[in-house]
Amino acid sequence: MNSLKDTFYAYIQTLQDQICAALEAEDGGATFQEDLWERPGGGGGRTRVIENGNVFEKGGVNISAVHGELPDTMKAYFKVEEGDFFACGLSLVIHPKSPMVPTVHANWRYFEMYNKQGEIVDAWFGGGQDLTPYYLFEEDATHFHQVCKRACDAHDPAFYPKYKKQCDAYFWNAHRNEARGVGGLFFDYLKALPERSMQQWYDFVTEVGNSFVEAYVPIVNRRKTLSYTTEQRDWQEIRRGRYVEFNLVHDKGTLFGLKTNGRIESILMSLPAHVQWRYNHQPEKGSEEARLVEVLENPKAWV
Numbered sequence: 456m457n458s459l460k461d462t463f464y465a466y467i468q469t470l471q472d473q474i475c476a477a478l479e480a481e482d483g484g485a486t487f488q489e490d491l492w493e494r495p496g497g498g499g500g501r502t503r504v505i506e507n508g509n510v511f512e513k514g515g516v517n518i519s520a521v522h523g524e525l526p527d528t529m530k531a532y533f534k535v536e537e538g539d540f541f542a543c544g545l546s547l548v549i550h551p552k553s554p555m556v557p558t559v560h561a562n563w564r565y566f567e568m569y570n571k572q573g574e575i576v577d578a579w580f581g582g583g584q585d586l587t588p589y590y591l592f593e594e595d596a597t598h599f600h601q602v603c604k605r606a607c608d609a610h611d612p613a614f615y616p617k618y619k620k621q622c623d624a625y626f627w628n629a630h631r632n633e634a635r636g637v638g639g640l641f642f643d644y645l646k647a648l649p650e651r652s653m654q655q656w657y658d659f660v661t662e663v664g665n666s667f668v669e670a671y672v673p674i675v676n677r678r679k680t681l682s683y684t685t686e687q688r689d690w691q692e693i694r695r696g697r698y699v700e701f702n703l704v705h706d707k708g709t710l711f712g713l714k715t716n717g718r719i720e721s722i723l724m725s726l727p728a729h730v731q732w733r734y735n736h737q738p739e740k741g742s743e744e745a746r747l748v749e750v751l752e753n754p755k756a757w758v
Contacts, residue, residue, distance in 0.1 A: 459653055460541055463565045467518045467545040470664050474547065475503055475516050477668045481675050484509035487516065492718055497523035502721050506728070510556065510679045514549035515724035525568070528714040533568065538576070541567045545664070546708065548725040554691035555681040557588035557595065557636070558698065559671045560725070562708065563664045578653060580660045581643035584667055585622055587636030587698060589691040591747045595674045596637045600757035602670035603640050610659045618642045623754040628701050633751040635701045690744050692731040699726055
């Protein structure tokens with residue numbers, strides 16, 4: 456019988472293939488370049504990056520499975536003196552060319568921690584998916600959230616409101632006092648409970664993973680042919696600056712990767728190719744740009 460970690464790793468390998476195929480079909484030009492790598496200390500991964508496509512300027516769909524002794528920083532974090540770990544997951548960030556098409560991020564992961572005897576002492580799932588538009592099409596945000604809600608409702612009607620709220624709280628650029636985007640789902644430390652087994656958590660997390668293409672690709676398809684101006688492209692690059700700020704200042708996944716001698720190219724794959732920081736840039740009152748910022752400062756219910 457396969458262990459849960461083997462089952463989940465096999466799942467994310469297949470999911471990576473499915474997502475890459477769907478995005479390549481939507482782009483119609485560029486294909487993902489694959490980069491296999493090994494981690495000193497145990498494990499490795501399969502990074503896939505798409506660049507300079509018809510639709511996607513830069514994006515990555517990466518999987519990894521790493522293991523070994525917990526680094527000192529993580530021992531301190533988990534308050535343990537010794538132990539080994541296993542972690543695997545799929546992480547993706549897609550930055551489209553057009554400012555009319557939103558950036559998207561998703562991640563689904565599984566973690567195990569072991570004692571000296573090699574027995575599992577802790578295990579959990581985490582993940583989610585979230586949307587970062589540059590121009591606000593309310594029907595796109597609603598569609599994305601409806602797909603997220605449907606995946607959650609198949610397991611527990613309490614999940615969507617809970618994990619939507621956690622997403623709004625997590626992807627919050629505190630130093631800017633605004634959200635990174637229009638949210639989605641975020642969950643972490645999903646552990647075995649009397650009322651929910653690890654197998655049931657696996658079923659939930661994979662349901663969310665399976666919903667990703669349906670949540671994102673129809674939005675890309677609707678918006679990718681819209682025309683845009685140089686000024687709108689500038690706005691996209693200014694907003695991407697906020698995306699970079701979140702990832703480098705607040706994101707736990709980025710910080711975990713940097714502290715555990717992760718592979719830098721894979722960790723920083725999430726950063727866009729073209730970005731601007733303008734001094735004290737303010738959108739014009741009443742503009743579409745200002746309408747977006749209003750929603751980012753006051754996250755709303757989309758479904």
